[in-house]
Amino acid sequence: MSAQGAELEAALQEAIESVARQGDIVRSLKADAKDGKADKAAVDAAIEALKQLKVVQEQKQKAYEKATGKSGVQSRESFRANVVNALERKLFVIPSFKIYGSVAGFYDYGPPGCAIKSNVTQAWRQHFVLEEGMLEVECPAVTPEIVLKASGHVERFTDFMVTDVKTGDCHRADHLLEAALEAVFEGRTTPPAGEEERRAARDLHARVGELGVAELGAALTRYGVAAPETGNELSTPFPFNLMFKTSIGPKGDLTGYLRPETAQGIFVNFKDLLYYNGNKLPFAAAQIGNSYRNEISPRSGLLRVREFTQAEIEHFCHPEDKRHPKFGSVASLAPLLYSRALQMGEEKRALPMPLGEAVAGGVIANETLAYFIGRTHLFCERIGLDPARVRFRQHLRHEMAHYAEDCWDCEVHCSHGWIECAGLADRSAYDLRAHTAMSKVELSAYETFAEAREVDTLTVLPNKKALGQAFKGEAKAVTAALEALCEEGALAVKAALEAGGPATLEAGGKTYSLPPGSVDIRKERKRLTGRSFTPAVIEPSFGIGRLLYCLFEHSFYWRAGSDKRSVFRFSPLAAPVKATVFPLLARAELNATAARVSAALTRAGLANAVDTTGNTIGKRYARTDELGVPFAVTVDYTSLEDGTATLRERDSTAQVRVPLDELPALLRELTDLRRTWADVAAQYPAQAAPAEEE
Known part of the structure; x- marks a missing residue:
């Protein structure tokens, strides 16, 4: 240049x-x-x-x-188009049901795509499940409605939708409004909008995601938004649940959904997992599997799809002790942290910060959450993402759920901007309490005190006879609600009754007026040797497909000196094929040697491919570079004489001469990242590259 x-x-x-x-x-x-x-x-x-x-x-x-x-x-769009073209051309990914015109939001993984996805997933399992001693489970994708009612998905897992009043076609309301607003402030309307209108459109565009249903409907009307393609009138917006609904059983009398996340399967199995773990805390459970979200109008290719693979961890710990025994191993790591203070401050950019310092300064809420941030940082680096384009953004206060203690997103920068690829949250004890309340099965742990304690406990004793007379057939529900009261609620009922008036109680969606004498609530001093408690949960949740797409972009480049030679710079750990084996010429004796080398690599567990075509060696190198193959082995007539072969590294195109019997172990070490190419180049003699590689 x-x-x-x-x-x-x-x-x-x-x-x-x-x-x-x-x-x-x-x-x-x-x-x-x-x-x-x-x-x-x-x-x-x-x-x-x-x-x-x-x-x-x-x-x-x-x-x-x-x-x-x-x-x-x-140019983001141009770069993205080149990446997507390479992915589809080399069958990493293919639009699903292509011969029938495809269906938005669904993609198939082709041979290299399946291989790299499997490698990344297995690397995740090794890095987290095996190295941390987690309990792995596999739960059904079809989930009964009651489970997702408890988790809140049935009620709240929605986007706003509008329909074409004539054709009935469905559209996501916020997407249509965003497109209309962009046309206004970019001057594409007729006549072009004035400066004040453009400013208003920009302001509204920036907060579309915050609009309620009434505001969204008013904005669609104000900007005259019509149905795409037909120009027909749109319905008013209405909430659309993103879960795929189904029926369980031949009668269809049990409603179910395809799970929108894999986490609930872990929560509902908590009691058995705790028993399996010897009733000891802390412990973590993990699940890798597909989740399903019926997106109204999927966009952004692989980043927003209707079926995707998640890898989730639920780390259960004592709510008053969120230390992690291995925190010291990551305390000195300094990933890019984009804390609330940095987001609200002047500089507006993520900065490296040692995790030990972040916990000590209260930037990250606790050691366990920080530990998983550190492990996630190392995982991203291990699979080949550019660390300079990976950051951890802390949720602002208004972004967090009311029950969350602290939340961070692992965001990776690509042509679509900063993309959330993993979420790491301290969810307190919300999930286990929600399932306890719905199932009536106590999901708790027990701790034995080192020494017995004298404590004040609140006792709630419903007067079942009085309740039966007052509430008849509803007395059982009222009794259960009283017994389930938290301390604050019980004391409020006690105060109201002692004041001489009835007390208000919520139960089963109804409000009851409790008369005096219907319940005895008192504090008692007891000697306890232990207690039951609901564990807190730290949840790291990964979107494997999003990680893969960002990895594709971070790895893609053009070979210098030629606009026709695209390359994927995959880490040997993630690469779909670890090595190709070439006979220099299409000769029987060289082909036989290449086949023996390939068989030896296969026995060592290394995915490899043999290319015996008559193309020049340079063209064969270029073809495998497009698949991201990190190493190539070339056998020639010298191989028949001295038992050595040429080993080429993809990105540097450097070559060394290696004994054939040492190749499997050497490539295994390179693939497992236990050796670097610099180590190999220092050990083995260099080999001149062919003319077309120079």
Whole structure:
């Protein structure tokens, strides 16, 4: 690249980073506005500044393209198109049901895609399940409705949908509104909108995800949003549950759903898993499997699909002790952390911070959550993601569920921006309590005190005779509700009754008025040697498909000097094929030697392929580079004489001469990341590359 091109590229990169920083400023100001710490004028000014920075970025992009004659790696859409083209052309992924026109949100993995997915999944199992001694389970994808009622999915797992009133076609309301708003502020409406209208559209576009159903409907009407393609009127928005509903059994009288996540199977098995673990805490359980979400209008290719693989961990621990025995092994790691303070501060960018320092300073809530952040950072690096493009973003206060103690997303940067690929949350004891309440099965653990304790306990004794007279057939439900009261609720009932008036009690969706004498609530001092408690849960949850797509982008590049030779720079650990074996020429004696080398590699558990075509060695190298194969073994007539072969490394194209009987063990060590290419190059003699490789 010329000096001018390099200068323009640097200027473009600076503009891109400025847009990203300003976008974070807008996001933090909106959070402040919700808390009453910023006004609308400040938000509007930040949005206008973001708009101007985007104009500057576009100008610099055009200048770069004009000077260099190419879009370069800075054009996200062009880069993404090249990656997707390579993935489909080499059968990593294929749109499902292609010969029937495909169905949005479904993809098939082809041979190399299956292999790399299997490798990444197995690396996850090794890194977490095996190394941490976790209990792995496999639960059905079809889940009874009552389980998902307890977890809240039946009631709350929704997006807003609209339909074409004439054709009945379904569309996701927020996506349609976003497209309409983009047309307004980008000047694509007729006539073009004025400056004030464009500013209002930009402001609304930035908070579409926060709109309720009434606000969303009003905005669709205000901007005249019609059904795509037909232009027909749209219905008012309504909530659409994203779960796939099904019937269980031949009569269809038991409602079920395809699970939207794998976590619930672990929670409902907690009691048995605790017993299997000798009733000892802490312990972790894991599950890898497919989840299903009936997305209204899937977008972003592999990043938002209707069927996907999740790998989830539920780490159960004492709610008052969230230390981790292995925290010291990650305390000095310094991943990029994007804490609340950094998101709300001036700089608006993630910074490296030692995890020990983050826990000590209260940035991360506890050791166990920080431990899994560290392990996730190491896993991302191990499978080949660029550490400079992996960060951990802490949820802002308004983003967290009311029961959550702390939440962080592992985000990976790709052409779609920062993508959440894993979520790490301290969910307190919410899930086990929810399933206890619904199932009436106590999901708790027991701790024995080192020394007996004198404690004040609250005793709730319902007067069943009085309740029976007052509530007849509903007395049983009222009694159960009284016995399930938390201490705060019980004391409120006690205070109301002692004041002489009836006490209010919620049970089964109804409100009951308890008369005096219906329950005896008192505190007693008891000597306890132990107690039952509901464990807290730390949950790391990974989207395998999202990790894979980001890995595809991070690994993709063009071989220098040729726009026709694409390469995937896969880590040997993740690569679908570890080595190819080539006879230099299509000769029987060389083919036989290549077959023996391949068989030896297979016995060592190394996926490999033999290419005996008559193509030049350079073309065969290029073909396997497109699949991301990290190593190539070439046998020639010298191999027949001295029992050695050429071993080529994909990215450097460097070659060394290695004895055939040492190849399987050597490649095994390279694939397991126990040796580096630098080690190999220092041990074995270099081999000159063929002319087409130079």
